[in-house]
Amino acid sequence: MKPINVGLLGIGTVGGGTFTVLKRNAEEISRRAGRPIRITAVADKNLELARKVTGGEARLTDDAFEVVGDPEVDIVIELIGGYGVARELVLKAIENGKHVVTANKALLAVHGNEIFAAAQARGVMVAFEAAVAGGIPIIKALREGLTANRIEWLAGIINGTTNFILSEMRDKGLPFAEVLKEAQALGYAEADPTFDIEGVDAAHKATIMSAIAFGIPMQFDKAYVEGITKLDPVDIAYAEQLGYRIKLLGIARRREQGVELRVHPTLIPAKRLIANVEGAMNAVLVQGDAVGATLYYGKGAGAEPTASAVIADLVDVTRLHTSDPEHRVPHLAFQPDQVRDVPVLPIEDVVTSYYLRMRVDDKPGVLADITRILADSGISIEALLQREAAEGESQTDIIMLTHRTVERNANAAIGRIEALPVVRGQVTRLRMEALQ
């Protein structure tokens, strides 16, 4: 059968992996897809690299717009990244009637509504399995595997860099800055790690998952984003003592008034399967009303794991590219006219539990004052850990785990606790989720 022709934009790590896997598994893939899938054109600024990777088996150019305009190309793979030229290229490809496969989470989280509307109008597919959690087929699970369910919430370890750093901080008791350097040396963190360690990358992915889980538009600008840079190893250790692990989670939860969409370090019970996802691995936990909890685990980054997702999309698109659009899965899982503008709630309206650590004077009545404030705010205490003051010390740490309350209420109570003269400095506050 006639091969389908693919134009590849960007032949870096994932692009190279895609080329390699498509070639190595050509037979296996066409046995599934029903026809060969071949990369016929590659655009990259680095022509030498492109030549090395492709070994002369594809036409090379340093002009990506030329590939997007190539009448021979059926599908464009966009692996350039970022919001700028990638957006122009994707929109141009759509305009030219080409299907698009992309791993670009930043682009979709920020410009997805525009891109999917354009694709819908032009009758082409934009596939993005590789944009979330690398090789784990989580987009397919959410869009197709769980269609029977009203999805209640999802929570994911969706950034390998930060999960590697948190695993190392816990295992070795080292501070963030030191582990970050190690992660950079090992290639687990980039030279400029801002998007990863500040939670932005996880927020891009959580935004995409929230849209397809709940049938809402992308609302990245409304997401609450908090990274791991301020995390103190002492809190990782206290959490451990209390039976919890700290993970950077991307959380999306359906509430009556709207949707919670947030990324922050989170205490989770150590006995949950997802708490045991270590190193650079990813996992997403999804709660549906019929199926209950399901978990999806695997490599969230890297050349071949991400290529696995890119190629799965290529096979899907190959299968459906000449089909009537009504036979295709809607881009955001829900039919375009059924996407509803449900608001993302501000962080003050989020309901969660809290881990609180405070430095206090070691004298009678302190605990009574603090617990009184919490009781007055209607916040129940689930667990309490008071370190015995070391000899000669006049201060000690109190650690508390609270039951669920609305963040606004927790903030007010924390403010009152910090105002107590026996409490020294600020209260350290981390959010906590039972994930049940």
Add this chain to the structure above:
Amino acid sequence: MKPINVGLLGIGTVGGGTFTVLKRNAEEISRRAGRPIRITAVADKNLELARKVTGGEARLTDDAFEVVGDPEVDIVIELIGGYGVARELVLKAIENGKHVVTANKALLAVHGNEIFAAAQARGVMVAFEAAVAGGIPIIKALREGLTANRIEWLAGIINGTTNFILSEMRDKGLPFAEVLKEAQALGYAEADPTFDIEGVDAAHKATIMSAIAFGIPMQFDKAYVEGITKLDPVDIAYAEQLGYRIKLLGIARRREQGVELRVHPTLIPAKRLIANVEGAMNAVLVQGDAVGATLYYGKGAGAEPTASAVIADLVDVTRLHTSDPEHRVPHLAFQPDQVRDVPVLPIEDVVTSYYLRMRVDDKPGVLADITRILADSGISIEALLQREAAEGESQTDIIMLTHRTVERNANAAIGRIEALPVVRGQVTRLRMEALQ
């Protein structure tokens, strides 16, 4: 848009769950599917139950063949189970040009080749997400999510009853028979639990997964099937001491000479995520050459989790039922003319590691005799545990973990060990997998 009409055969646990979830989430589901999906006809021998569950919202009959012949019905859901009348009904539905959704693993594992050939010839779909691991979308992951990969092996905890029993045996140190009674009282095991505890159910599911993972026909009759009825709690405890858990795994592995397809109690490293899947939960670990290891976890049985899979199939079929068959995913993941008759290897040709426990006389030279036999057979020892003989005892236990070898070779060595005069009774042998 015009609703799609579904005929439901069997309104027991899963049928009732399917009816309930379709009704409860009707809006959410049609927002995704693009049109309403409604059950218009229900067949069950128990008309009173059918009346109670449906509340008069569907036509009822005790004649399933009547539903299969109903010209108004677009899709038939087969939830009768077993190989007998279910096979006739499914083939008749296909003959009548109806698409079929089924949860019947026994039927597909045994008669799948015939059924899929008939569906292919008639241009209809037979969907079976619910046949393996309940609500976990593992069929979709294997058929569509991992199409880039040459799948190397998969290993699954795919029977909740036996996983519940094994978890309880470990936690409470109780023997199999006692825990089975408890499981029956709690509803985790059926009155006749044979198919579950003897591994047959897991073998049905492993057979189905092997076909779609490797592009081979169903070969259930070639599967090696060993249940958990002979498992001694002492081996669970020794395994624990050595850092392993015992799980009933369904394993399919690609080898150069053929495919391994086997179900048996298996030692796996306790630190693997899948080793921590407890109680009635299911999980499947899949190793692909590009993506590496991915894991899928969730509820493998029960009314609504299984209904979740049935309805996901309904949505897929609804979307594609008027499409050209070339736009559909092939039943067994690979194009029908690309399914290859790769043989399933006999158990003697399987390559794995072993846990060996033997009762020996507590005197010098015994260990030397045993290790000499293993060395002569080219079997290396990975770990060894020798219990100190209790005071007054003249015998003791030796436990060994071996490196990988072919089963025929292990059998021969075990035979020679059992022939040693210092070895009492039979050697207990369990297979072991590193899952890496």
